[in-house]
Amino acid sequence: MQTYIGIIGGSGLYEIDGLEGATWTTVDSPWGTPSDAILTGTLDGVKMAFLPRHGRGHVHSPSTVPYRANVDALKRLGVTDVISVSACGSFREEMAPGDFVIVDQFIDRTFAREKSFFGTGCVAHVSVAHPTCPRLGAACLTAGRDAGITVHETGTYLAMEGPQFSTLAESKMYRESWGCDVIGMTNMPEAKLAREAELCYASVAMITDYDSWHPDHGEVDVNEIIKTLMGNSEKAKGLVARLPKLLGADRAPCPHGCDRALDYAILTAPEKRDPALVAKLDAVAGRVL
Template sequence: MSDKTVLGFIGGSGIYAVDEMDDVELKQVETPWGKPSGPVVTGTLAGVRVLFLPRHGPGHAIPPSEVNYRANIAALKILGATDVISVSACGSFREELSPGTFVIVDQFIDRTHARAKSFFGTGLVAHVSIARPVCPKLADALEAGCRELEIPVVRGGTYLAMEGPQFSSKAESHLYRSWGCDVIGMTNMPEAKLAREAELPYASVAMVTDYDCWRDDIADVEVTNVLEILQQNSQKGRALIKSVAPKLGPDRTPSPLGIETCLDFALITPPDARDPAMVEKLKAIAGRVLG
């Protein structure tokens, strides 16, 4: 892992660019898992190298279930990312998490079912822990950035990842509230799991656009309503990206969770039983432990 910060940003709905980067280039990346959502925009912010990837591709053409999450994380890893921050839209399950609030989530419940969720598989098996899926160092920087910009922010919360692309039924919305979930979205899983497998510290800021559909006193969530709040949130989200880079700084501090070495004890298949083709493929994200 580099001793210099290379900050990967994955932009969700409404976040399609980073403002005011220097030395901007577009990088086309091919990974062993195919192409990412689009070209990666590289540049510098406050002396920090930045990699930006719009999750849904140019023009928001890729729905949540068809995003190539493995290729996205692999592309950032191949380009040298040391840390990954996700910025995404979400619905709220809590009265106090009103539209316009940014939630720096710290837990996830994965209810997706149609997505490839691991880089590993037959020929080389690994089990990483995601008990603590979010890096506190990155969460600290996000919280500080929000407070500096006077963005309403809540630190901590559980993100329910649904398959989509449809919004919830009322029954689902009430169920997820009863589970203690705080926000709902369609994209942070398996993204967070894959970042951990790639030994990349990850954090997510979820930008609330609506109250999902659990409240009876307001209209159910509609795209037209979401888009209005989304536009307001996107301006704040781009400002937050700019503010986070200098807070992390060009000289990198490792994650307090030791995420950069989490594969040391995660590989289950012994070396003599590993599929050579699988090993070669996985070097793109696990080369540190595979040689």
């Protein structure tokens, strides 16, 4: 199998530098219209795809991002490995604005989003005990450090609904009682959907602020966030540019089983499955259906 890297870019990252044969491709999905067309091309001989999570011009809020359509569209293109790049706030003094975190755990506090490709007529349950791919995360860690970025190896990401930032009480609870490291609004249900689609998924969280818990920083200042975002964007481009050589053009099966997540997940008997839903699942679950 050939490696095909998909980058989902969040606030601050809207392109990949140096793509050969770069073309904006429209991908139709039965799950709705993706956030935008997908920029495709090759980098160091490896196929790459870039999807702006919020759309060019930042038209989607975290709650209105069409997460199912986005993941489905990447799977339809043939993407094998998805790297999420997104802005976040930090709950840890040592995780400072400008640092990156390779997220390995999530607490999902979102409530206004469709979180699964499956449902009535085709029920499935996948494990997200370990919601990111360690192999892919390790590549992102190496790429980031090679690019001169301060990168933290692990972190727990609190996914909030938004679009408002946290209250002070919430920020303190997430930090002190729940043990979270960073906070953002977009990695859920994205990570869950990537697992259902049998895609390896890694999350690179780019810290822009200290949320509202920090006594020396006060409430989140959007103007300061934007300044930090611009610097983080350039760093992210350096990280992404190093991924093709690290991952290589030839791809073996995922040693952690991300690409086989549906082996035993579907519970609905074949004769009871809804044909309309099964048809929509052709890209996501075609391997097992």
